[in-house]
Amino acid sequence: MGRIAVVTDSNSGITQAEAKELGITVIAMPFYINGTTFYEDVNLTQEQFYQMLAEGGEISTSMPAVGDVTDLWDRLLQEYDEIVHIPMSSGLSSSCETAYMLAQSYEGRVQVVNNQRISVTQRRSVMDAKRLVEKGKSALEIKELLEREKFESSIYIMVDTLKYLKKGGRITPTAAALGTLLRIKPVLQIQGEKLDAFAKARTVKQAKSIMIEAMRNDSKNRFGDASGGNLYIDIAYTYDRDAALILEKEVKEVFQGQQCCINPLSLSVSCHIGPGALAVACSHKFTE
Numbered sequence: 001m002g003r004i005a006v007v008t009d010s011n012s013g014i015t016q017a018e019a020k021e022l023g024i025t026v027i028a029m030p031f032y033i034n035g036t037t038f039y040e041d042v043n044l045t046q047e048q049f050y051q052m053l054a055e056g057g058e059i060s061t062s063m064p065a066v067g068d069v070t071d072l073w074d075r076l077l078q079e080y081d082e083i084v085h086i087p088m089s090s091g092l093s094s095s096c097e098t099a100y101m102l103a104q105s106y107e108g109r110v111q112v113v114n115n116q117r118i119s120v121t122q123r124r125s126v127m128d129a130k131r132l133v134e135k136g137k138s139a140l141e142i143k144e145l146l147e148r149e150k151f152e153s154s155i156y157i158m159v160d161t162l163k164y165l166k167k168g169g170r171i172t173p174t175a176a177a178l179g180t181l182l183r184i185k186p187v188l189q190i191q192g193e194k195l196d197a198f199a200k201a202r203t204v205k206q207a208k209s210i211m212i213e214a215m216r217n218d219s220k221n222r223f224g225d226a227s228g229g230n231l232y233i234d235i236a237y238t239y240d241r242d243a244a245l246i247l248e249k250e251v252k253e254v255f256q257g258q259q260c261c262i263n264p265l266s267l268s269v270s271c272h273i274g275p276g277a278l279a280v281a282c283s284h285k286f287t288e
Helices: 018-020 046-054 066-076 095-106 120-134 137-149 161-168 173-179 203-222 243-255 267-272
Strands: 004-009 025-027 031-032 035-039 059-063 081-084 110-112 153-158 185-191 195-201 230-238 258-265 277-286
Touching: 004 120, 018 025, 018 203, 025 066, 025 230, 046 267, 059 267, 066 081, 066 095, 066 120, 081 120, 081 137, 110 137, 120 137, 120 153, 120 230, 120 277, 137 161, 153 195, 153 203, 153 230, 185 203, 195 203, 203 243, 203 277, 230 243, 243 258
Parallel strands: 004 025, 004 081, 081 110, 230 258
Antiparallel strands: 031 035, 031 059, 153 185, 153 277, 185 195, 230 277
16 A cells, blocks of 8 residues: 555644644645735744734735645655645635646646635545545545545634625625624625625524524435434634634534534634634535
8 A cells, every 4th residue: 555645734724733643734824914924823823813813914815835835745755655635625715726737747646636625624624535545545536535525515604793804805895884783793604615695693693593503404405414413513713712612512402412623714714704703514424
């Protein structure tokens, strides 16, 4: 059996310390903040990011430099026979398409997985890849299996403030002002390729109920499992873990007996929605 390296990016939410424990490689995503380049979880912590966001810093996302990606692959291929590379969804960034084009010159030794995921659902794909490596699957087999499952996940996100959606041009200033006046808490969804509007709520309580009901509907009607037993269920948040712990209890009341993992939303999502957001996500448990 050939040795296979699993590579992802920090959009998965997997920290550098966790990557070391798991035996995988995480590419730190670059952010430009007030004209300076920072790398997630390398010289940019969650706390620093939210502080600069709160101070009105000019923040933009970018993709890893081409040379950094190929240099990493070249180093890994001195030790491993193949690489499975799992970037964020191609619908949310061009980094996936770029990685795919770069891989064409590696004669099949680098397999780029375009499975339309980000953040906690991307993290689940990485863990699935790791298990498949342990089962002796080739890099191409892992790519094909993960891409088969690419739309078998959902993320629902409650946004606490409209400020950052307005700043990013996702809603108009007029809509943001009206929504703030009415205290609207938008619920967004990520179903594969992009971030879309899903519903509007007037309170955090109502928004959480909408997300949990949406997850229950997905479990029953999309995945054919009302109990959620065949799903991984994740809770995510931006900067407020205590609120996520409360949401976890509410989710467990619906999906009784289910274990939930709690992780921060990736910073690439957070910069568009700001602090105070909560999310519920599910991924169909991988079957060969």
